[in-house]
Amino acid sequence: MEAAQSLQFGSYITWGVATVTFVHGYCTGYADGQRSMAEIISEESEGEAMTLRISRLKTKELNLPLDILVEPDADGFIAKTPDLPLYGYGDERDEAISNLQSEIETLYEDLMADDNFSEEWLQIKAFLRGRVVN
Amino acid sequence: MKNSQFNSHDVKTCCENKLDIQFKDGGELNGWYLLEGKKVRRVTVSKGRKELKPKTYKSMASQLGLSVEQFDNLLDCSLGGQDYQSLISAALSPGSAETH
Numbered sequence: 029m030e031a032a033q034s035l036q037f038g039s040y041i042t043w044g045v046a047t048v049t050f051v052h053g054y055c056t057g058y059a060d061g062q063r064s065m066a067e068i069i070s071e072e073s074e075g076e077a078m079t080l081r082i083s084r085l086k087t088k089e090l091n092l093p094l095d096i097l098v099e100p101d102a103d104g105f106i107a108k109t110p111d112l113p114l115y116g117y118g119d120e121r122d123e124a125i126s127n128l129q130s131e132i133e134t135l136y137e138d139l140m141a142d143d144n145f146s147e148e149w150l151q152i153k154a155f156l157r158g159r160v161v162n
Numbered sequence: 163m164k165n166s167q168f169n170s171h172d173v174k175t176c177c178e179n180k181l182d183i184q185f186k187d188g189g190e191l192n193g194w195y196l197l198e199g200k201k202v203r204r205v206t207v208s209k210g211r212k213e214l215k216p217k218t219y220k221s222m223a224s225q226l227g228l229s230v231e232q233f234d235n236l237l238d239c240s241l242g243g244q245d246y247q248s249l250i251s252a253a254l255s256p257g258s259a260e261t262h
Contacts, residue, residue, distance in 0.1 A: 102215040113225055115217075115218065131190065135192075135204070144199070144200055
């Protein structure tokens with residue numbers, strides 16, 4: 029509950045190298061001068077789980093946002109997206125989100141390297157190709 | 163769930179030795195499991211010897227296409243590389259409902 033309360037109007041959360049501001053449920057922060065990264069879709073105070081939407085990865089943009097779920101994992105946090113078999117872990121919520129963003133980007137690079145994948149991964153490749161802007 | 167018995171280095175070593183997964187060093191360690199020459203499973207492991215938290219442990223199992231119990235068995239040696247190959251082959255065979 030404490031974490032959820034910390035994301036109210038005008039509050040701040042450190043996000044990797046960026047500090048982002050949550051205003052009326054929207055994240056308007058900037059990373060290295062880039063545009064906003066996420067908005068809060070919903071907050072579940074019980075267990076401090078939170079659903080967010082990211083609009084960019086570490087160095088790449090997304091042309092459509094991805095939903096991510098961040099929830100406590102013992103004394104840390106785990107971030108996942110229902111669209112991809114990936115996770116990001118961090119001692120803090122923002123670190124988990126940042127690590128998931130890195131994971132998505134790394135997966136994208138892996139998938140674009142060749143076509144030597146099972147059918148499921150080729151479908152994921154097509155999905156990411158449609159989402160990630162180079 | 164035996165997550166408290168293993169750390170991230172144990173998972174990495176087990177994946178390398180039993181499943182012939184080669185990890186690529188990035189922010190985290192990522193590696194692909196190859197079945198009949200094709201990349202069919204991808205697992206992410208933290209660098210170092212980090213404690214494995216329950217949901218992270220479950221996520222690693224899921225990435226490998228295993229239940230938590232099967233993942234426990236993989237790590238504590240009762241599930242071998244050939245057993246794993248059989249499980250994944252069955253999961254990927256036509257008619258199987260399982261996906262990645």
